Amino acid sequence: MTEIIDGNAVASEIRDNLTDAIETLADAGSRPGLATVLMGDDPASQTYVNMKQRDCEEVGIESHHVDVAGDAPPETLYDTIADLNADPEIHGYIVQAPVPDHVDYREVIRRVDPAKDVDGFHPENVGRLVAGDARFRPCTPHGVQKLLEDAAIDLEGKDVTIVGRSDIVGKPLANLLIQKADDGNATVTVCHSRTTDLAAKTRGADVVVAAAGAPELIDGSMIGDGAVVIDVGVNRVDADNEKGYELVGDVEFESAKERASAITPVPGGVGPMTRAMLLYNTVKAASLQNGVDVDLP
Ligand SMILES: NC(=O)c1ccc[n+]([C@@H]2O[C@H](COP(=O)([O-])OP(=O)(O)OC[C@H]3O[C@@H](n4cnc5c(N)ncnc54)[C@H](OP(=O)(O)O)[C@@H]3O)[C@@H](O)[C@H]2O)c1
Known part of the structure; x- marks a missing residue:
């Protein structure tokens, strides 16, 4: 049975845990x-x-x-x-x-x-993250890490392919996952629009993270048997409904689900985590600025 990773549930737990802090x-x-x-x-x-x-x-x-x-x-x-x-x-x-x-x-x-940069985009914070001393992890990559942690997916020694090299998702996530740390220790391949044979790179991975902004770019044939699939993409595509559109990810969910051991849906996967991790960073910022220690989830 493929596990459908429930981002709403994990985000809700993180929000609940933040209220004490x-x-x-x-x-x-x-x-x-x-x-x-x-x-x-x-x-x-x-x-x-x-x-x-x-x-x-x-x-x-x-x-x-x-x-x-x-x-x-x-x-x-x-x-x-x-x-x-x-x-x-x-x-x-x-x-x-x-x-x-x-x-x-x-x-x-x-x-x-930089002390108030809860997006984690300031060059000082980017540098700290790369050096393994992150102050604020950017919200979406941090949310992806928390989803993997909650699903008990140990990345040590695993091959992770990230599709996308943006400053807000692909690059910081790659830097986080290669850190010598309990939530890192992966071997990471970063793909982009100039990558040749994308399918070979995704098919050989234990974990695929799709962050390309290309609707349903990755289908089941590009996923290795039993891989974990994290779909960051949120794309509006035309649909025959009241709104005239629907949201789809960068992964073709139905065919990828047939191959994956665990997969995030869109919506309800990474999106709610991004929002929760902004709250997390805000609480961390207040704690650091005021010298008040709190437990963060
Ligand atoms: N769920 C959330 O909370 C959340 C948060 C942030 C973003 N998103 C979504 O995630 C997606 C990515 O966002 P972003 O801001 O990182 O996008 P972005 O800045 O447009 O970057 C997209 C990346 O994907 C690569 N790419 C595009 N098409 C590709 C293809 N056909 N094959 C291989 N690589 C390809 C691009 O390559 P090049 O560098 O060569 O152009 C680029 O590195 C979007 O759908 C966005 O809406 C969701």
Whole structure:
């Protein structure tokens, strides 16, 4: 029987476990605070920001939000960032991507105080992660690690193929999984759009992580017998329903399920974990900034 890895259940457990730490911090006078910054009015970004705020409210994290006009000069966003860096009630914040074309996202990230960079994208935090001394693990890769841990999948000595080399998923995940650590110790292959014979690389893997943003790119014929499949992809495809679309992953679920020993669904797999790990990083940020020790799940 193939195990369907339930991201909603694991994320819910992590959120429940975080509430104790949040109340400990609140009792010590430092209830964790997360801010979201949205430049422009992209509807998908607005939805993500709303979800992040709702998640905070549910676990007792103070949520704050700043809107910046989409046609404002970059300096307006930089001023917002400087204000958040200086605000002691904000322990972490995220600048929702994408930012408008006239703003350099890398410069935005460089201006975020690394101690409040709960996305884990600042170069200092990237460097620490690569060096095996992560302060904030980026939320999606960390969520993937937690799913594997919860499913009792020991990566030591396993071959992992990651499809995708983005700065937010593929690269940090590869760096985490090769660390000499209990949740690492894997041998990792990272594939991308220039990879030749992708199927050979996925078929030979004990664990396949798909993060390409290509609907159903990986089908059952590309999965080795008994492999574990983690599908990070979230893609909108046209569908004959009320909304006119449905969400599918980067993996063709039905055929991959026939070969896999365990697989994540889309939705309900990695997505809820990404949201939970943002809360985790916010609690960690508050703990570090205030010198209050808490147990993190
Ligand atoms: N569930 C979640 O919480 C969550 C979080 C983040 C992202 N996502 C989803 O995960 C997917 C990836 O996101 P991302 O931000 O990492 O995307 P991205 O920045 O667009 O990167 C995609 C990566 O996949 C590679 N790729 C694309 N098509 C490929 C193909 N046919 N064969 C092999 N490699 C291919 C690209 O190669 P090149 O580098 O050569 O272009 C690139 O490295 C998207 O569907 C996104 O919506 C989900």
